[in-house]
Amino acid sequence: MQRKTIPLIGAMLAALAAIGLAALVVWNQLSGGSDGVARGDGETLVAPGLEVGGAFELTNHKGETVTQDTFQGQFLLVYFGYSSCPDVCPTELSSMAAAIDILAERDPEAAEKVTPVLITIDPARDTVDVLKDYAPAFHPRLVGLTGSDEAIEAVARKFRVYYGRGQQIDDEFYLMNHSGYVYLMGPDGGFVTMFNGGTAPESIANALQRYVAAAKTS
Structure with missing residues (x-):
């Protein structure tokens, strides 16, 4: 039994490493980081030298083509999900x-430097017409991004996001499986930190306030 179990575990770990999930998460909820910025509850560090994020070309919920350069100078709070998610x-x-x-109440200028972004992992259903109603329903500044299957696959790979078609509920409706981190990207487009799913809004706001303030003094 043991001889069969070990190869099975090895195969599972290899599969995880192939999509970047095994390498992505190293420490959870640390109190301090090597960059000298205090880590808040819910933050996750990644392995040193591991790249997260990169160039992309997608379409926003207004039908406009956007790239990483569109958001230059802004912090991006990025989540990969889909509108049919229950x-x-x-x-x-x-x-x-x-x-x-919360950040806007504390520091309106700092809040203006952060753009929340939803990148769909279900472009077949999340068209521009769908996202133009869905994204603003959560926040007037939330940017919904969609694109071709190839474009979504490419950006998800750069962020080391897992996703795939899940349970078929009926003849027309299905769920999507996907990882659930929220990524914070810096004004230069580089990776800053990420938050575990379920992190409290106050904790995210605290972190945003720290990182925006640190960027002003650097």
């Missing part, structure tokens, strides 16, 4: 929206 995605998007509002 529970997890709405919860995370609501938390992101609440974090932006």
Whole structure:
């Protein structure tokens, strides 16, 4: 039994490493980081030298083509999800929206430097017409991004996001399986940190406030 179990575990780990999930998460909820910025509850560090994020070309919920350069100078709070998600995605998007509002109450100028973004992992259903109603329902500044299957696959790979078609509920409706981190990208487009799913809006707001303040003094 043991001889069969070990190869099976090895195969599972290899599969995880192939999509970047095994390498992505190293420490959870650390109190401090090597960059000298205090880590808040819910933040996750990644392996040193591991790249997260990169160039992309997608379409926003207004039908405009956008790239990473469109958001230059802005912090991006990025979540990969889909509009037909029954529970997890709405919860995370609501938390992101609440974090932006909390930060706006404390420091309106800092909040203006953060753009919340939803990148769909279900482009077949999440068209521009769908996202133009869905994204603003959570926050007026939330940007919904969609694109071709190839474009979504490419950007998800760069962020090391897992996704795939899940349970078929009926003849027309299906669920999507996907990882659930919220990513914070810096004004230069580089990776800053990421948050575990279910992180409280207050914790996200605290982190945003720290990182925006640190960027002003650097």
